Amino acid sequence: MARILSYRQELSDSQKRRFLFIALLIAELAILIFIATRLIQVNTVVDRVEVIGNQEFTYYKNVLIGDPPLLILIIIGLILPLASRRIRHEPVLLVTVQVIIVSLIVFVFWPLAKVFIEAFKSEYLAQGFSLIQFQKLLTKPSVWKAFTNTMILGITTSVLATVIGTLIAYTLTLTNLPGKKLLRNLTILPLLSPPFAVSFAFIMLFGRRGLITWDIFHITGWNIYGPQGIILVQLISDTPLVILILSSVFASISRNLEEAAEDLGGTPFYVLRTVTFPLVTPAILTAGLLTFISSISDFGNPMLVGGGFQMLATQAYIQMIEMFDLQMGAALAMLLVIPAFIAFVIQNWISNRKSYITVTSGAVTGYIRQQPTWIKAILYSITTFMAFMTVLLYGSIFVGAAVNAWGFDYTLTARNVTGLLTAIPQIKNSLIVSVGSGIVGGIIGIVIAWLVSRKNFPGKSVIDFSATVMLAIPGTVVGIGYIVAFNAAPYFWTGTFFIIIIAYAFRRLPVGLRTSVAAQKQIDPTLEEASLDLGASRLRTFTKITFPLLNRAFFAGVIYIFIRSMTDLSAAVFLNAGSTQLYTVRMFRVMVTGTPSEGAAFAGLLIIIILVALAILSKLTGKSFIDLFRIS
Amino acid sequence: MTTLITTASISIKNLTKDFGAVKAVNDISLEVETGTLVCLLGPSGCGKTTTLRMVAGFEEPTSGEIYIGNEEITDVPPYSRPTALVFQSYALFPHMSVYDNIAYGLRARRVPKNEVVNQVQEFIKLMELEGHEKKSPSQLSGGQQQRVALARALVIRPKVLLFDEPLSNLDALLRVRMRSEIRRIQQHLGITSMYVTHDQEEAFSIGDRVALMNKGKLVQMGSPRELYREPADRFVAEFVGLSNIVPGEVLESNGNGAEVKVLGLTLHCSRPRRGNNRQVAVVLRPEALSLGKAGDQGLPARVLTLAFTGPVARYTVSITDDIVLTVDIANPGPDQFFEQGSEVTLHLPKEIPSVLE
Numbered sequence: 001m002a003r004i005l006s007y008r009q010e011l012s013d014s015q016k017r018r019f020l021f022i023a024l025l026i027a028e029l030a031i032l033i034f035i036a037t038r039l040i041q042v043n044t045v046v047d048r049v050e051v052i053g054n055q056e057f058t059y060y061k062n063v064l065i066g067d068p069p070l071l072i073l074i075i076i077g078l079i080l081p082l083a084s085r086r087i088r089h090e091p092v093l094l095v096t097v098q099v100i101i102v103s104l105i106v107f108v109f110w111p112l113a114k115v116f117i118e119a120f121k122s123e124y125l126a127q128g129f130s131l132i133q134f135q136k137l138l139t140k141p142s143v144w145k146a147f148t149n150t151m152i153l154g155i156t157t158s159v160l161a162t163v164i165g166t167l168i169a170y171t172l173t174l175t176n177l178p179g180k181k182l183l184r185n186l187t188i189l190p191l192l193s194p195p196f197a198v199s200f201a202f203i204m205l206f207g208r209r210g211l212i213t214w215d216i217f218h219i220t221g222w223n224i225y226g227p228q229g230i231i232l233v234q235l236i237s238d239t240p241l242v243i244l245i246l247s248s249v250f251a252s253i254s255r256n257l258e259e260a261a262e263d264l265g266g267t268p269f270y271v272l273r274t275v276t277f278p279l280v281t282p283a284i285l286t287a288g289l290l291t292f293i294s295s296i297s298d299f300g301n302p303m304l305v306g307g308g309f310q311m312l313a314t315q316a317y318i319q320m321i322e323m324f325d326l327q328m329g330a331a332l333a334m335l336l337v338i339p340a341f342i343a344f345v346i347q348n349w350i351s352n353r354k355s356y357i358t359v360t361s362g363a364v365t366g367y368i369r370q371q372p373t374w375i376k377a378i379l380y381s382i383t384t385f386m387a388f389m390t391v392l393l394y395g396s397i398f399v400g401a402a403v404n405a406w407g408f409d410y411t412l413t414a415r416n417v418t419g420l421l422t423a424i425p426q427i428k429n430s431l432i433v434s435v436g437s438g439i440v441g442g443i444i445g446i447v448i449a450w451l452v453s454r455k456n457f458p459g460k461s462v463i464d465f466s467a468t469v470m471l472a473i474p475g476t477v478v479g480i481g482y483i484v485a486f487n488a489a490p491y492f493w494t495g496t497f498f499i500i501i502i503a504y505a506f507r508r509l510p511v512g513l514r515t516s517v518a519a520q521k522q523i524d525p526t527l528e529e530a531s532l533d534l535g536a537s538r539l540r541t542f543t544k545i546t547f548p549l550l551n552r553a554f555f556a557g558v559i560y561i562f563i564r565s566m567t568d569l570s571a572a573v574f575l576n577a578g579s580t581q582l583y584t585v586r587m588f589r590v591m592v593t594g595t596p597s598e599g600a601a602f603a604g605l606l607i608i609i610i611l612v613a614l615a616i617l618s619k620l621t622g623k624s625f626i627d628l629f630r631i632s
Numbered sequence: 633m634t635t636l637i638t639t640a641s642i643s644i645k646n647l648t649k650d651f652g653a654v655k656a657v658n659d660i661s662l663e664v665e666t667g668t669l670v671c672l673l674g675p676s677g678c679g680k681t682t683t684l685r686m687v688a689g690f691e692e693p694t695s696g697e698i699y700i701g702n703e704e705i706t707d708v709p710p711y712s713r714p715t716a717l718v719f720q721s722y723a724l725f726p727h728m729s730v731y732d733n734i735a736y737g738l739r740a741r742r743v744p745k746n747e748v749v750n751q752v753q754e755f756i757k758l759m760e761l762e763g764h765e766k767k768s769p770s771q772l773s774g775g776q777q778q779r780v781a782l783a784r785a786l787v788i789r790p791k792v793l794l795f796d797e798p799l800s801n802l803d804a805l806l807r808v809r810m811r812s813e814i815r816r817i818q819q820h821l822g823i824t825s826m827y828v829t830h831d832q833e834e835a836f837s838i839g840d841r842v843a844l845m846n847k848g849k850l851v852q853m854g855s856p857r858e859l860y861r862e863p864a865d866r867f868v869a870e871f872v873g874l875s876n877i878v879p880g881e882v883l884e885s886n887g888n889g890a891e892v893k894v895l896g897l898t899l900h901c902s903r904p905r906r907g908n909n910r911q912v913a914v915v916l917r918p919e920a921l922s923l924g925k926a927g928d929q930g931l932p933a934r935v936l937t938l939a940f941t942g943p944v945a946r947y948t949v950s951i952t953d954d955i956v957l958t959v960d961i962a963n964p965g966p967d968q969f970f971e972q973g974s975e976v977t978l979h980l981p982k983e984i985p986s987v988l989e
Contacts (some may be wrong), residue, residue: 012808085692085707086692089708089709125935386872526719526721527723527726529688529710529719530719530723530784531725531736531740532689532711532787533688533692533710533713533715533716533785534711534716534737534740534784535711535712535741535788536711536737536739537740538709538711541711545725548727549726549727574838
């Protein structure tokens with residue numbers, strides 16, 4: 001029996017597609033008009049009243065509330081993808097690209113732009129361009145000092161952290177130090193907790209009434225508060241990042257390259273100088289710039305151990321939240337974001353050029369190098385000291401939580417732990433926000449990853465860049481940006497769960513994006529092509545092929561964002577309100593006002609929550625504890 | 633059981649694809665007649681895969697049109713095109729069973745369930761995959777994976793079948809077996825096909841016609857015989873089989889052919905010439921040459937190297953210091969073995985199929 005079958009929808013349904021396209025455009029137009037009415041509202045207010053004779057004339061004027069420039073940007077974002085012939089023919093792709101572009105405009109570009117706009121205003125709701133904020137900055141030495149302080153401190157921390165981190169990474173990958181695995185885990189541990197937990201533990205150990213400085217050594221002239229304290233705690237919280245980056249690079253250097261150099265007559269030192277070192281230089285620079293960004297963005301540590309030492313992030317907070325000077329806060333945020341952005345651009349440029357390091361498949365890597373004993377001794381002591389410090393700091397948090405009053409009374413009690421019960425609303429808020437931002441960020445991340453790694457369309461590199469630029473934006477600036485952009489009419493979003501979730505989702509988008517892009521690269525692109533070729537639509541291909549193959553990466557991204565959102569303080573202090581107070585904000589207040597033991601209990605609980613999240617993540621991805629941090 | 637497929641021709645008109653400043657495909661026009669198999673052949677980077685991917689819809693042409701039958705499909709998204717592609721890596725979905733892989737395209741079209749079962753079963757039988765339905769693709773051998781990929785492409789009844797170097801992941805022996813199987817099924821179904829390969833032997837053995845590409849351009853299209861016997865230029869002559877290219881001088885030329893002086897001997901070319909240069913190049917295929925012992929009638933030569941591959945003894949011989957020719961002697965007898973360095977006589981064929989202008 002002969003059968004003639006063709007399940008292909010006949011091409012005559014090109015009319016059907018055209019119809020769909022027009023329907024889509026009409027629907028989008030309707031949505032756009034709705035957005036426009038929200039974004040631009042005109043209020044009629046009394047302008048002036050003139051009395052002529054006994055007649056009273058009331059003059060009204062129309063006042064514009066809202067953001068016409070933002071509306072224009074949204075319209076551009078909607079029109080831009082239409083430039084591609086192929087995208088015009090595929091409604092799903094079209095809508096996806098439009099949604100991504102518009103949300104990046106609204107939630108990444110606009111808040112940052114508003115920081116700059118606000119910084120050049122003379123006062124709230126003022127019109128026009130003014131340099132008055134910067135004149136004020138120059139005349140107020142304390143504020144101007146914050147800038148130079150931040151830069152000097154950032155450079156010092158990043159140089160020290162990079163040197164120490166590189167040495168530790170070398171020790172952990174290329175020497176035969178006993179207990180390497182344990183030491184590796186321990187030195188990475190500070191990445192786990194909110195950075196300011198480190199400074200809190202530091203105070204518990206080395207403060208005026210610190211366990212080591214007071215109870216053991218009875219040192220009286222010692223002062224931890226000030227730049228020296230900030231540098232020390234930042235070293236502990238930033239060095240792990242350097243260790244991570246450098247470890248993977250050291251581990252991937254092909255031994256064959258060094259052997260070839262030795263074979264050609266290079267002495268060990270010559271090989272180190274001409275082959276090994278040039279191979280790791282880009283990674284060292286990358287690590288240095290990232291720690292610089294991390295250091296100048298730091299908010300919690302300077303607040304706790306700064307002791308009046310002025311920094312940009314803390315000054316911006318004080319100007320904005322305590323002095324209610326929105327414009328001055330924005331001006332300070334601008335000073336903070338410019339160096340961070342420059343460092344990010346350089347870092348991006350370097351890491352895009354270092355492709356030669358990855359071409360090592362099949363090569364012998366991770367070879368143990370022989371070193372003279374005295375070098376070994378130095379490397380070993382630095383590494384073990386770092387691991388020891390971590391144990392000490394984290395140990396003090398958990399021990400501190402279990403005693404009556406750290407520094408005064410070391411009798412055991414459950415009081416601090418039961419005291420956590422008062423924080424249940426904040427725990428709930430933080431969980432809502434972190435889970436929410438994890439899911440939102442994860443979804444946006446996976447979609448953008450899919451777009452940038454598989455599709456070609458106009459504006460792709462812009463999407464890629466704007467999705468990763470948040471990496472360079474300090475939390476303080478994100479917080480200020482969202483406040484100046486969305487605080488007033490027509491939004492009134494500040495303090496809502498919605499805006500905190502959105503802020504965190506977009507702030508941590510680079511992490512979700514990187515996990516997804518990395519996973520995406522593992523998948524043979526022909527799988528998706530095969531699906532499309534067999535007649536499955538874009539949507540079906542994504543749900544049946546792409547997502548099932550990517551879901552682990554997706555959940556990994558979700559948990560990363562969850563962890564980062566749980567531990568964030570710098571953006572939280574700007575965005576949360578009474579009813580949405582976040583756990584870290586409460587924890588920070590307790591650390592400042594309560595006893596050390598109360599603070600330790602708060603920090604301990606947060607660390608446990610994160611450990612649980614990490615355990616789930618490790619199970620999901622089948623990766624070891626350390627590998628989990630590779631991408632972040 | 634007969635499976636009929638409605639098939640249609642492929643027409644490519646002035647197709648161009650730029651990647652930045654690089655013209656990956658440069659103004660290509662070609663036709664694949666209904667029911668035939670055309671091989672796109674060429675060195676890597678010649679644009680053959682890009683051309684195929686534009687037909688499948690994965691690359692957007694910079695300019696030009698693609699038709700299947702009479703329908704223009706240049707801007708149609710890949711999932712709405714009546715094409716099915718067999719990928720180089722097979723692209724079998726690793727998270728689905730063999731059965732689900734084959735059923736994928738039918739389900740995407742919302743074909744009724746019992747119909748899906750029938751169709752899939754039919755192709756599992758046709759491809760001799762019975763008993764493997766529940767397995768995951770990774771549990772199959774390379775040849776079986778290849779058959780699953782083919783079944784998955786065919787079950788959606790495409791009008792046109794596309795192959796992107798489908799055999800390059802198989803070992804040499806299996807490659808030869810699979811290519812004849814692909815050819816058998818293609819002819820059995822009578823489906824129009826486009827087949828990309830960089831392997832000249834594969835292209836010649838499987839294609840009704842071969843389109844040879846180089847640097848984004850279509851250099852020559854014709855039957856394997858035409859390409860081999862009448863190469864359009866030096867590139868074709870060298871890419872299609874081993875060739876000795878030597879200068880020649882046309883002595884006489886008319887509608888019936890030409891007399892060409894090659895290496896001092898006069899050879900007859902039975903094909904009318906396409907140009908009218910006096911100085912031309914002549915392709916001497918190694919298997920058209922033969923060797924005899926020194927002193928025979930012919931060109932005196934010296935053996936430089938000998939490689940014996942089994943069916944063929946391959947010599948390189950020099951006539952003068954700068955003219956070195958390759959000679960293949962098939963099924964060599966005992967009197968056709970010559971030591972390195974020995975003096976021999978080179979026999980040229982009396983007839984040459986064409987000259988290069």
